[in-house]
Amino acid sequence: MKHPNREQWIGFLYEECDPAEKSELANHLSACAACREQLDSWRRVTTALDTYKIERRAQPNWHTVPWLRWSAAAAIFLAAGVSIGAAVQSRGDTKQSQFIADLRARVEQSEADHAQTKKLFVELAQTISENRSKDQAALLAIAQQVQATRKDLETVALTAESQLVRLASYTPRGD
DSSP, rough: OOOHHOOOOOOOOTTTHHHHHHHHHHHHOOOOOOOHHHHHHHHHHHHHHHHOOOOOOOOOOOOOHHHHHHHHHHHHHHHHHHHHHHHHHHHHHHHHHHHHHHHHHHHHHHHHHHHHHHHHHHHHHHHHHHHHHHHHHEEEOOOOOHHHHHHHHHHHHHHHHHHHHHHHHHOOOOO
């Protein structure tokens, strides 16, 4: 017995098949328990999906959400730490202040060097581009000169060939 495929059963389930196919499938259903069981299973799933409702939850209050309370506590703790750190740092010794000033100066010098290097790279790229354009123009001019020289050489070769043929066929006249 040949069983209908899933696409045919889905069309039957959703009543999207033509009457002749619907009749064939209904006849098959009456004779085949396995297909009938499968179709009943699909009908139960469809019914369950149709009756499923999404529950709406009330918006949580920030006092009732544990992670929100912990986040607020962490923010307060962090703010206190920053305040204490700033107070302690302002009382630091002059060696530390000098060290930090030296580091800042080195960082600023490094940034200035970086900017200068970047500028030089941009200039180098422009120079390379300009030189490439000049080289291409020079090569084109040389290629044109070579082409003209080739034509001149071909003309000389043809003329020389005709002169050689003339000389080769020359027979002295008897005086």
